[in-house]
Each structure stands twice: as structure tokens, then as C-alpha cells.
Amino acid sequence: MKKIAFFDIDGTLTSEIDGSIPQSAITAIRKARANGNLMFLNTGRCIQNVEPRFQEVGFDGFVCGCGTDIYCGGKNLLHVTQSHEITMELLKAARDTNVDIVFESSTAVAYDPVRPVIHPDAVAQYDAFVKRGYTMPTDLESPDFTCDKFVIWFQDKEQLQAFRKISDVHFNCIDRGGTFREFVPHGYSKATGIQFVLDHYNLSKEDAYAFGDSNNDLPMLSYLPNSVAMGNAYPASLFDRVSFVTKKASEDGIAFALEHFSFL
Template sequence: MITTIALDLDNTLLTSEKTISPRTETVLKQLHSAGKRIVLCTGRPIKAIQPYLQQLELNQPTDYAITFNGGLVQQNTTGDVLARTSVTKQDLQPLFEQAQRDHFYLDVIDLKQVYSITDLGKSPYEDFLQGLMPFKNVRFADLPADDLFGKVVSAGQDAKTVQAQLSSQITDFFHVVPSRRTLLEFLPPHTDKASGLQQLLGHFNEDYDNLMAFGDEENDLGMLTAAKVGVAMANAIPAVKTATTHATLSNDEDGVAVFLENYFN
């Protein structure tokens, strides 16, 4: 039985205007009231998705979000951490050195803020987040050595191009995945949305057989293929459509709502 519905945000749950449509909001609230877990799964930190959690009224003790693309599982209202993977400044040293050589941006994110690494120039990531997280401009040498970071992003350049030039030292350690055409994410080892959902489902003595997931991008592939019901949006990249057995309309056509209405009758 499906107990948990996992939703990517950008271009899946959210329209092109970065909103949850009224139809989708209604369906998700109905399913939540009926006992289904609605889990937002995103690369963003939980602070940056609070408006959506509040809109959907995901404020019960059993309501959690998957953030940092699986690196953090947090209770929505208390912020209590159920599971976490992270990297240190020492882990980031080889990545910083390659970014210097190959001229790409880095922004480093912990639980509370984003550090823009100014040695590499200022990326457009702060504009992308539109005030949802505080930013601090620092040189890499001044990045806190005792902090734990959920992920690093490279924004503003073609993600596939940056990914193609990475050394094996980087790709053998980090889970590197594009989340948008111009946004490449560096996650802790063995971290993706599927791993975060596995932790959450295990907390409730459940597994992937209880999971339905919706997504559109490469960073959604893990959870889409692991889920009992993995659903590709009509606007998904070809790799997602190929890997999934279910499909729905686009994010601007209430694709999530339409599939849920049909599936749960």
C-alpha cells in the first residue's frame, strides 16, 4: 500500500511561476488528511521551503521533508534531524582547487546559511534562491573548519560541461548530479533523494514498496526508480521518462494532481 508520496519541487510540484496550483494543493491536503505522508524532496534547505510546507499544512508530528537532495531528513515544524550526511572543509579542498583551475563557481551550504566562495567569483545562486537563505561572501580560507556542510553547488554555468571536466578524485568521492541545466550539485558520498527516503520510511518500519514519487530531473532518478510507483512529469528529461513506468501531465498542467486523482480514485 502506498503510504508516502514524495514530490520534487521545481518543475514537478511547482508551476513555472514557482507556485503550487490550487488543484494540486487541494488534492494533497485531501490525501494528507486521509493519512498519507506528503514529503517534499528538494536540494534546498528546509528553511527555504517553509512557505510550501505551510501552504500544504504539513505540520503534524509525522511530517518530514527530504532536503539537500537526500542529505538531510528533518521534521517540518521542529527541525529535529532524523538523518544527516555531510562533508567538511577538508573534504572540499580538492573541489575548490579544481574550481580554481577550471574557473567555475562554488557555493557551500550548511544548515543555516550559504557561503559564496569569493576566490572563484560571485555566482548567480543568491539570485536564484531569492532571499530564502542568508548568504555570506567568504574566501575559501575563511570557510569554518569545524562546520558540517550539506552540499556544494556550482551555479551559472552549463552543469554538464562542468561535470565532464571533473577529476576522478572528485567524482569518486562526491555524488555529483545536475539538478538544473545550470546547477550542478556535489553531495556527500552515497547521498540522493532515495537514500533520504529510505531513512524516513525505515523510521516508520516501511520500505520503497510504500512509496510513490514524482520528478523531472536527473537528481530525481534514484527515488523514481526505487519507488513502487515512480511518475515522470511530461516536462521531464528523456532519462527520467525512460527510467519510469508511469507518466503524467506537465507541472503547468496540474500533472501531480491529475495522477493522484486517477490513482486514488
């Protein structure tokens, strides 16, 4: 019977130590596909941020942007984006509350060029984008600028509370730990992305397996009866929400779980 697996990227497909992709994961995913199973990435990253090294592993498709942008067999079957007006509401809220915001879409990531980046983690992420050769938009007020989702870094809880008075109208807030938050449009998640793909291939939830390591994976881990937490998952409470805990990503966790569930 054909099965389908959905993998988060950071800390799941990639090593929690250095961000590399373990060769064991690449080999296991390719073997699972050769055995007639479907392999999908299911990530908070938008498609433009799914680096070639991830795509070259070999997948049947991608659920990107926490279910807002879905690709099956090379075809884009769903793309949900926000209006320019909503995007500008968020930009104004970020400026008013002095939080670092990064807009994400299928074509770009964008920092606010008007405001200096403050939070050290936001600076580090900006430097990482530059190192990868990203060209980021500089005219966010342009009428054709929109976002699919976004993330913020804040300094204190009062900032976050003030910002969310605006964002909560349209977006769910995902606690990624510390002073980092991810925002996804209401009605979309990694779980809705899975159901879309299952409907496309006429598969049941019992045929599907989700692999993750963090809070933004919780919707898909909770949605499926076959759910896998990496041994490096954080917070540790995720271990109680899944049907199987595998080894750490850096310790061949994907290969171990795919073997356990008879994909190989």
C-alpha cells in the same frame, strides 16, 4: 492502507512555467494527508532553502539535500555533512579550474566571495538568493565552515573534467543539463532518503510513490515500483523509467496523479 508520497520541488510541486505552486497541488496534498497518507518533500535543496511557501503546503516531513538531511514529524533524524578539510579541497579545486561553486548546508548557501561569479546562470541564482534576503557566509576559510553538498557551473568540459578529479573522490556528479552539475556525497541520494523514511514508519516500497521531473529525481524514480514523471519532465527519457506519466505541473499534474493512485 496508509501510503506515502515523495515530491520533488522545482518543476514537480511548482509550475514549470513560473515557479508558483498550483492551488490544485496544495489542495490535493492536504486532502491526501487528511485521508491518512503521509506526504513528504524529497528535494536536492537543503532545509534552509525549502522556502516557507513550500513548508506551508503541509507535509509530514522533508528529505533534503538528496538524502543527506531528513526530517520526520518535525524531528531531524539524519544529517550528514562534510569536514572542513574536504570543503576546502573543493574550494581550491573550484578556484584552480575557474568554475562557479555554490556550497549548500542545512544552515546556509555560500558562493566564493574571493572569485567573481562568471556564469550567467550562477549570477541569476545569486541574485535570487539576495532577493530572498539570504545572508551568505563570507569567510569560507573559517574552521567551522562546511558543506553538505554543492553545485557548480562551468564554461567547458575540460574545466569539469579537471574539477572532477578532486570531487569524484567524495561525491557523485549529477548531470542537471547544459553546464550545470549537482554533487552529492557517495552513498546518499533521494532513493536512500526514501528508504530511511520507509524504515522509520515501517512501510514497504510498494506503499511509496515518487514524483519527479529531472535527472536528480532518477534515483528515487528508479527505486520505487510506483513512480510518477511530470508531463513537463526533462529529459524525455525519464518517461520510459517510470510507471506513470501525469500531466504537467502547471496543468494540475500532482492532483491528477494522486487521484489516479487513490490518495484522494
